[in-house]
Amino acid sequence: MRHRIRLIAAVSLLACAGSSHAIFVNGGFEQNSLAGWTIAGGFNPGLSGTPPFTGASVQITAGAAGPASIVGAGTDPRAPGITLPRVGQYTAKINDESTGSRLTTLSQTDTVTAADVDPSDSLPHLRFSFAPVLDDPAHAPNEQPYFYVVVRNVVDNSVLFEQFAYSGQPGVTFQQGTGSWKYLPFQNVDAVLPASAVGQQVELTVIGADCSLSGHAGYVYVDGFGSAQVGGGTGGGVPPQAQVPVPALDRLGMLLMAALLAATGLLAWRRGG
Ligand SMILES: [Ca+2]
Numbered sequence: 001m002r003h004r005i006r007l008i009a010a011v012s013l014l015a016c017a018g019s020s021h022a023i024f025v026n027g028g029f030e031q032n033s034l035a036g037w038t039i040a041g042g043f044n045p046g047l048s049g050t051p052p053f054t055g056a057s058v059q060i061t062a063g064a065a066g067p068a069s070i071v072g073a074g075t076d077p078r079a080p081g082i083t084l085p086r087v088g089q090y091t092a093k094i095n096d097e098s099t100g101s102r103l104t105t106l107s108q109t110d111t112v113t114a115a116d117v118d119p120s121d122s123l124p125h126l127r128f129s130f131a132p133v134l135d136d137p138a139h140a141p142n143e144q145p146y147f148y149v150v151v152r153n154v155v156d157n158s159v160l161f162e163q164f165a166y167s168g169q170p171g172v173t174f175q176q177g178t179g180s181w182k183y184l185p186f187q188n189v190d191a192v193l194p195a196s197a198v199g200q201q202v203e204l205t206v207i208g209a210d211c212s213l214s215g216h217a218g219y220v221y222v223d224g225f226g227s228a229q230v231g232g233g234t235g236g237g238v239p240p241q242a243q244v245p246v247p248a249l250d251r252l253g254m255l256l257m258a259a260l261l262a263a264t265g266l267l268a269w270r271r272g273g
Pocket residue numbers: 028029030085086087088089090091223224
């Protein structure tokens with residue numbers, strides 16, 4: 001009996017380890033605020049270069065921080081397939097449906113700790129869920145509304161994980177919203193970091209951007225930032241996807257790994273360079 005109690009205690013400790021000191025302050029926005037996060041941005045002058053775009057294509061014209069808010073229960077009139085919140089009671093909305101070439105960034109820097117190591121594979125994980133809602137005016141690709149998510153290692157600025165898509169991007173299975181709006185249902189991300197990431201600082205940044213010509217908007221919902229599995233919610237979230245292991249020979253030590261996507265893996269993931 002005593003042995004059994006001890007075992008239960010050990011299991012409880014493990015469970016706590018995965019969530020009590022997990023990475024990112026207010027990662028689920030359950031403080032009903034953006035506390036712990038930095039909101040910045042400015043204006044979108046258009047992406048540089050030609051597709052495929054990456055973080056290196058992002059340009060930001062200095063200006064006041066773009067809009068960001070916390071949303072509770074409800075539906076999005078432009079994206080009827082998204083039910084909010086994704087998990088818990090609150091979800092963050094980065095940028096909004098107003099136009100004006102606005103661009104919003106959400107960011108937070110934190111240290112990966114042993115509490116972020118998943119017992120299933122003994123590697124640290126970064127997990128979250130996102131759902132972009134972007135108007136599609138069919139401008140040139142570099143002028144379209146877009147979203148971007150990146151996790152960088154602060155020490156050397158290497159990209160551990162990134163994902164980019166502009167509205168209507170070929171190969172991304174956007175769903176049709178109302179009018180010319182397009183969206184993706186919530187996508188769960190599970191980025192597996194190498195064991196060496198423990199003790200290192202990482203910076204996570206999310207961008208939601210209007211079109212660069214000023215007449216069309218775009219935003220992205222995000223929730224569940226942390227190392228624990230993103231829980232089920234009412235927001236049409238998808239089950240956790242399979243994990244992609246870190247390549248043993250990843251030269252730049254690019255911690256990254258990858259991603260998984262919803263049922264059909266809707267997006268093309270890019271390794272940072
Ligand atoms: Ca939440």
